[in-house]
Amino acid sequence: MISEIRTINLIFAVAGLVLSILGLIQTRIGHNFDGKTRHFFTVLFGTLQIYVLCILIREVIYDLQGYGWAFLSKVVIFGQAFFASLLTILITIFVLFQSGEKRWMKNGIFYTSAVLWCIYNILLISNLFTGRSYRIDNDNSYQRGPYFSLLIIPTVLIMLVNLFAVWKKRKKLSERQRTAFAVYAIVPMISMILQAIFFGVHLIALSTVVAALFMMMCIMSDQMERYYATEAENSRLKIDILLAQIQPHFLFNSLTVIKHLCTEDPGKAEKAIGQFTNYLRHNMDSLTTDKPIAFEQELEHVKEYVALQKLRFGDELGVKYDLKYTDFSLPTLTLQPLVENAVTYGVRKSESGRGTVTIYSEKSGDDVIICVEDDGPGFDEKDITDVSGRSHAGISNVRERIERISGGELIIDSCKGEGTKAIIKIPLGELGNADFCNR
Incomplete structure (x- = not known):
């Protein structure tokens, strides 16, 4: 036995x-x-x-x-x-x-x-x-x-x-x-x-x-x-944010400025066309990738957008960069929409129509903090949705993509008369569902 x-x-x-x-x-x-x-x-x-x-x-x-x-x-x-x-x-x-x-x-x-x-x-x-x-x-x-x-x-x-x-x-x-x-x-x-x-x-x-x-x-x-459900949702979100970014008034205004430059300053017009092309290419490329991209790459997209806006507004629009930490990734089309919000609803809504947008990044413990700040009129956070029912340039969309892809969060801090801060907080080395994307 x-x-x-x-x-x-x-x-x-x-x-x-x-x-x-x-x-x-x-x-x-x-x-x-x-x-x-x-x-x-x-x-x-x-x-x-x-x-x-x-x-x-x-x-x-x-x-x-x-x-x-x-x-x-x-x-x-x-x-x-x-x-x-x-x-x-x-x-x-x-x-x-x-x-x-x-x-x-x-x-x-x-x-x-x-x-x-x-x-x-x-x-x-x-x-x-x-x-x-x-x-x-x-x-x-x-x-x-x-x-x-x-x-x-x-x-x-x-x-x-x-x-x-x-x-x-x-x-x-x-x-x-x-x-x-x-x-x-x-x-x-x-x-x-x-x-x-x-x-x-x-x-x-x-x-x-x-x-x-x-x-x-x-x-x-x-x-x-969960992965396939998230992939389907991310595809929907990317299309939504792309549509929010390529708005007719922005395209029209940019092309109008370039049209005038063609007769007044052909060299500057050629440069503007290159910037405009790069801007559109980045938006379209975002549809073909699920992976987070390097911060520097997203920053280049922001600079292309800023350059096009400065063609229109000149010295009325100031942009400052205070980048203390850049060695990280984030979902594509997350920083540029926040900068657009700062320009459209911050700087351009001020009484003078002038103002400055400040972009800074830093490492804080196990997280990286990216902030887009403007010195515009500010707003009540409960009024974040405009009269058409759409969030300002897709803020809710950006928030959802940051949470889904990077396990981070988007915080909007604004008061009337005190400007607005859009703060992205992303855990370093923890990309959540992005781990699938990096396979």
Whole structure:
């Protein structure tokens, strides 16, 4: 009977190791994960491999006697117990992250899991000296101690915390995510309880790996669905903002100025035509790419727009650049609409029709801040929509694209008589859905 159990355990351990390796390979070569999800599953399957490998080593040396084999058994059984607990708290973190908790380390659910995990490891380490939960004799035989049940309580509680997290965050999780997390929490927990009752058979190793693979497939399917939905929405947004940018009055005014320059200053007219062409090309090119572009590239588009406006308004329009940080990317057609707003609704709406637009950028912690400021008359933020029902040059459109593509935000700060600031805040190194675009 014992030999049959050992054979079953070896089969389970080998199967678990092979499946965890396959899961890691799929994670690394697959194209259906964003960066942080890929990193999580890499850590998860890497941890699973170490965990299952510890079980496999123990099963191989189970019948070998001697102090050296007993010491090795102590090491791998401790490793098995430690990495099994690590798997539970990893899920706590991932559930919180997937539900939109960027500061998950300050969340009460994470605190609860972390405290339980620390209690578990204190019990685990103390057992090395007391042997009250389990012990390995010098002849390499494993025996449970009187406090073995106490050792597994913290990990079971962490699994219950994970289920609570799924329930609490259910409105922020998709149906596939809820199913994936619930299965990963429940299946290993049931296996752990059964393994504690029916001593000898390692059910939890294989069940945990299978649950992890199921979770990976659900998350992969969910992210693919979200990705394609986001792509369709981004295409709509880009077309909307392009239509907002290429407005008839701007085209008419620019062409009228160029027409006059053709007779008064042909050389300047030629330069203006080049700027106008580049401006239109940038707008059209934005339809063919989903990737964020370098800030310098978007800034060039702004300068083309400013040059065309200065042909019209001359010294009445001033533009200042205070660029302290430029090594970052942002969605195409996000900065130029804000500059256009500053010119149209700021500078040109002032009593004198004169004014200055200031563009500055800087790094602030883990974020980059871009601000477009004008010294115009300002407005009440509740009046951001004009009489035609359209947001000023697509502000809401710009805001939505920044949130979707870069995980950032657009803040409008304006008061009547005090000018307006349009502030873009983008997390550095975190492009959200843009991770798909960079594949």
